[in-house]
Amino acid sequence: RLHSLHVLSDRFQETLARNQRFTETPVKMPGADKETDLSERIESFLSELKRCGRGAGSLRDSAETARETTALLRRITAQARWGNAGELMEIIRKEGRRMTAAQPSETTVGNMVRRVLKIIREEYARSRGSSEETDQQESLHKLLTSGGSSEDNFRQHFAHLKANVIEAINELLTELEGTTDNISMQALEHIHSNEVIMTIGRSRTVEAFLKDAARKRKFHVIVAECAPFCQGHEMATSLCKEDIETTVIPDAAIFAVMSRVNKVIIGTQTVLANGGLRAVNGTHTLALAAKHHSTPLIVCAPMFKLSPQFPNEEDTFHKFVSPHEVLPFTEGEILSKVNAHCPVFDYVPPELITLFISNIGGNAPSYIYRLMSELYHPEDHELYTGK
Amino acid sequence: MADSDGRQVDSINHSTGKICKELTKEEKQRLRKEKKQHKKNKKDDRGPPEKEKEKEKASVLAPSKPATQSPAHKAAPVPVNASASESPVAAEKPAKSKAEQRAERRARQDTERASKQGKKEGGQQSASSKPKATPNELQPVVKRLPEHIQVDDPAALKKLAKKLERQQVRQINIVPLRSDYGYKVSLFSHLHQYSRKNPPTQQISIPATVIHPSIVRLGLQYSQGIIAGSNARSVALLHAFKQVIQDYSTPPNEELSRDLVNKLSPYISFLSQCRPLSASMGNAIKHIKKEISNIPSQCKEEEAKRRLQECIDSYINEKIILASEAISKYAIEKISDGDVILVYGCSSLVNHILCEAFEKQRKFRVIVVDSRPRLEGREALRRLVKKGIRCTYVLISALSYILPEVSKVFLGAHALLANGYVMSRVGTSQIALVAKAYNVPVLVCCETYKFCERVQTDSFVSNELDDPDDLIVTRNGKTHLENWQTVKSLGLLNLVYDVTPPDFVDLVITDLGMIPCTSVPVVLRVKNVDQ
Numbered sequence: 001r002l003h004s005l006h007v008l009s010d011r012f013q014e015t016l017a018r019n020q021r022f023t024e025t026p027v028k029m030p031g032a033d034k035e036t037d038l039s040e041r042i043e044s045f046l047s048e049l050k051r052c053g054r055g056a057g058s059l060r061d062s063a064e065t066a067r068e069t070t071a072l073l074r075r076i077t078a079q080a081r082w083g084n085a086g087e088l089m090e091i092i093r094k095e096g097r098r099m100t101a102a103q104p105s106e107t108t109v110g111n112m113v114r115r116v117l118k119i120i121r122e123e124y125a126r127s128r129g130s131s132e133e134t135d136q137q138e139s140l141h142k143l144l145t146s147g148g149s150s151e152d153n154f155r156q157h158f159a160h161l162k163a164n165v166i167e168a169i170n171e172l173l174t175e176l177e178g179t180t181d182n183i184s185m186q187a188l189e190h191i192h193s194n195e196v197i198m199t200i201g202r203s204r205t206v207e208a209f210l211k212d213a214a215r216k217r218k219f220h221v222i223v224a225e226c227a228p229f230c231q232g233h234e235m236a237t238s239l240c241k242e243d244i245e246t247t248v249i250p251d252a253a254i255f256a257v258m259s260r261v262n263k264v265i266i267g268t269q270t271v272l273a274n275g276g277l278r279a280v281n282g283t284h285t286l287a288l289a290a291k292h293h294s295t296p297l298i299v300c301a302p303m304f305k306l307s308p309q310f311p312n313e314e315d316t317f318h319k320f321v322s323p324h325e326v327l328p329f330t331e332g333e334i335l336s337k338v339n340a341h342c343p344v345f346d347y348v349p350p351e352l353i354t355l356f357i358s359n360i361g362g363n364a365p366s367y368i369y370r371l372m373s374e375l376y377h378p379e380d381h382e383l384y385t386g387k
Numbered sequence: 388m389a390d391s392d393g394r395q396v397d398s399i400n401h402s403t404g405k406i407c408k409e410l411t412k413e414e415k416q417r418l419r420k421e422k423k424q425h426k427k428n429k430k431d432d433r434g435p436p437e438k439e440k441e442k443e444k445a446s447v448l449a450p451s452k453p454a455t456q457s458p459a460h461k462a463a464p465v466p467v468n469a470s471a472s473e474s475p476v477a478a479e480k481p482a483k484s485k486a487e488q489r490a491e492r493r494a495r496q497d498t499e500r501a502s503k504q505g506k507k508e509g510g511q512q513s514a515s516s517k518p519k520a521t522p523n524e525l526q527p528v529v530k531r532l533p534e535h536i537q538v539d540d541p542a543a544l545k546k547l548a549k550k551l552e553r554q555q556v557r558q559i560n561i562v563p564l565r566s567d568y569g570y571k572v573s574l575f576s577h578l579h580q581y582s583r584k585n586p587p588t589q590q591i592s593i594p595a596t597v598i599h600p601s602i603v604r605l606g607l608q609y610s611q612g613i614i615a616g617s618n619a620r621s622v623a624l625l626h627a628f629k630q631v632i633q634d635y636s637t638p639p640n641e642e643l644s645r646d647l648v649n650k651l652s653p654y655i656s657f658l659s660q661c662r663p664l665s666a667s668m669g670n671a672i673k674h675i676k677k678e679i680s681n682i683p684s685q686c687k688e689e690e691a692k693r694r695l696q697e698c699i700d701s702y703i704n705e706k707i708i709l710a711s712e713a714i715s716k717y718a719i720e721k722i723s724d725g726d727v728i729l730v731y732g733c734s735s736l737v738n739h740i741l742c743e744a745f746e747k748q749r750k751f752r753v754i755v756v757d758s759r760p761r762l763e764g765r766e767a768l769r770r771l772v773k774k775g776i777r778c779t780y781v782l783i784s785a786l787s788y789i790l791p792e793v794s795k796v797f798l799g800a801h802a803l804l805a806n807g808y809v810m811s812r813v814g815t816s817q818i819a820l821v822a823k824a825y826n827v828p829v830l831v832c833c834e835t836y837k838f839c840e841r842v843q844t845d846s847f848v849s850n851e852l853d854d855p856d857d858l859i860v861t862r863n864g865k866t867h868l869e870n871w872q873t874v875k876s877l878g879l880l881n882l883v884y885d886v887t888p889p890d891f892v893d894l895v896i897t898d899l900g901m902i903p904c905t906s907v908p909v910v911l912r913v914k915n916v917d918q
Contacts, residue, residue, distance in 0.1 A: 227782050240876050245878075247572050247878045248868065251814075252813045256882055257880075260847070282783075284786075284787035347787070
């Protein structure tokens with residue numbers, strides 16, 4: 001542990017000293033420089049993740065996190081020692097578990113790990129020449145007749161597997177870089193002129209989406225400021241730079257102005273497996289108000305935000321930050337007698353959502369389960385019980 | 388005019404076809420004169436009655452002239468002038484198709500006009516000459532729109548400026564027109580938006596003795612937000628009026644009942660410039676004015692003043708204090724042990740209910756929901772915690788998280804509208820909406836003096852815009868909206884009120900009992916009959 005400490009910057013040192021829950025044991029790869037370098041990078045990434053969870057106001061750009069995770073996984077593939085696909089998957093799963101444990105609310109990390117695992121499976125299957133990739137567990141018949149499961153086959157060694165996997169991960173990285181542009185390109189299909197569009201908080205995807213539409217169309221945007229972090233203010237000033245007519249409203253006025261809104265376009269932190277959302281707090285109210293006025297609710301979310309989680313797990317669902325944001329310490333004597341809550345996320349059920357716009361096009365919420373089965377292998381859904 | 392009259396008489400004896408030609412010639416001659424008169428009269432005439440009156444005048448144009456010679460002589464050209472622009476077109480059509488009806492109407496209106504010779508302008512004549520409905524019929528629907536929702540209409544603003552001018556004393560404008568501040572969102576360009584940094588007293592000239600000092604103080608307290616909340620504002624207003632009445636002395640040759648009402652008008656204009664009047668204040672003012680005008684003229688001044696003071700005291704006592712006692716009694720029946728009650732913002736009535744329930748040993752806990760930028764919930768939190776009630780505090784964006792725990796929602800109201808909508812602090816409708824989605828009952832507590840006869844379906848038409856600078860906040864040393872005025876396309880919207888549809892509200896608790904939201908007009912009718 002000491003070895004990795006002295007290469008980290010002072011900032012991280014502070015956090016580590018303060019952080020009592022640093023229970024993970026660092027990966028001990030004795031010997032080669034390459035491996036200590038790798039473990040250092042993993043450590044620094046983990047610390048970054050832990051640090052960013054402190055205040056939701058500084059939510060890291062999910063796209064950045066996804067890119068960094070994928071780059072790190074590529075590095076692990078390139079530098080770690082493994083003989084066959086099974087070992088590689090084991091290593092990646094282990095690292096993946098540590099990364100998701102560092103920041104459970106940052107689901108893009110887990111999503112990328114699962115994507116890479118699926119890539120490995122596919123490349124392995126392609127190297128073997130088998131055609132099993134397409135149907136995984138489509139029918140009971142296949143389950144019964146296929147006999148032995150495919151896991152034992154991962155023991156085979158292929159010379160070009162490493163190169164293939166790295167190439168596939170590079171493709172994934174290129175896809176990640178183009179997501180925002182892909183989504184913005186669809187903007188003109190959904191926004192007509194003289195519309196009033198409502199949004200909440202700050203989403204970089206929605207920002208790019210609206211700015212792209214503003215190049216050709218004139219419309220008006222209402223931004224709900226989303227207390228207590230008031231990220232809506234940043235969004236409004238950024239939109240104004242492109243000469244978009246923007247109005248900032250407090251959260252309490254969402255229902256009051258909803259009758260004049262034509263569309264609601266929001267971003268989200270995660271898209272859950274049933275088509276629901278885990279988005280910034282206040283989004284559920286916005287969705288209910290839109291439903292009441294029959295206003296379409298459009299969610300702009302790139303594919304890497306799609307997570308195989310279902311919303312039934314109460315304990316993994318909510319994240320809270322310091323109630324100081326809600327009831328500051330200046331309130332003095334009543335603080336000790338009052339419970340104050342400051343949840344960060346809201347769950348929005350899929351019935352309230354009209355459309356998902358992602359880098360592969362527009363989809364209804366009822367189709368999300370299908371997209372998920374294309375992106376992730378069902379055995380990877382639970383990183384904790386994987387083999 | 389005699390010539391034209393002669394020609395008119397001749398023309399009537401001919402067939403209807405010729406009447407048309409004769410009429411048009413006559414009309415052209417008179418049009419020029421009428422137009423000049425019409426421009427003078429236009430300002431004083433009202434819109435809709437104007438047009439109706441014009442049509443009627445036009446239809447009786449021809450027969451009216453020969454029928455009444457000298458007395459109606461003067462009266463006839465005047466209504467004719469007043470109905471200038473529409474008369475040619477309107478005249479031709481009735482002349483063509485309704486000759487028989489014209490004769491009947493002529494007879495009727497001759498008698499009416501004969502009785503109205505001494506009256507001045509065509510406007511007043513026409514208003515009374517319209518065929519009157521039976522006296523038991525409902526009041527005419529066309530009312531004057533309140534000024535504070537006509538900011539985008541330059542004619543209305545001019546009217547207000549003139550009205551304030553008329554209230555000047557010794558050539559000093561006592562009530563200055565307050566100017567709007569900042570960029571207004573286009574949807575709300577019909578409302579005022581004032582800044583707290585420009586108090587309304589800046590333009591008041593000294594001597595300000597024309598406005599009573601307690602009224603000036605009250606106005607400043609309203610505009611700075613020191614006194615907020617429907618009940619508090621009404622009570623403060625009534626106390627200030629008591630002070631005014633105390634210091635009032637009837638000038639010679641004036642009657643107290645008329646002069647005092649005139650004295651109060653500029654005060655009320657001043658207060659509405661500081662902050663638009665609330666529905667409760669409006670009702671209180673109406674009550675006082677009625678009481679003042681009911682004072683018999685032979686009453687001595689001291690006696691009259693004492694009576695008025697008593698009347699104000701009893702109004703406050705009955706409508707506010709005793710009403711809240713009655714509402715608490717009803718509401719406490721609805722609170723059971725183990726309840727989790729959600730309240731929003733700071734409503735004096737709801738706080739009173741909760742404190743009473745706590746004193747009666749009910750076991751419950753309270754969740755206080757608050758919203759930016761006013762953060763009134765903190766005040767409610769302080770009051771409840773001081774009593775010893777267990778409280779939780781969240782912001783309104785965390786509503787979906789906290790609602791599964793809640794068993795009842797208690798809301799206060801600013802006013803109850805005649806179509807059943809509840810006008811209350813902005814955010815109330817959101818709470819009612821989400822509570823409905825989670826099947827939590829919503830109870831609104833409101834005294835009957837806040838019921839008003841207006842109707843409204845959305846939060847845009849009649850609302851109040853607060854100081855937009857309140858939305859600016861500094862976090863982590865950064866203020867994003869600091870220079871929002873300089874950015875061309877950025878607007879800040881700080882609404883004060885919103886309306887909740889009646890299907891979100893399950894019950895309204897008033898001092899008359901527990902009623903559904905849609906029974907508000909029934910209560911209003913009952914109250915009107917009582918008075």
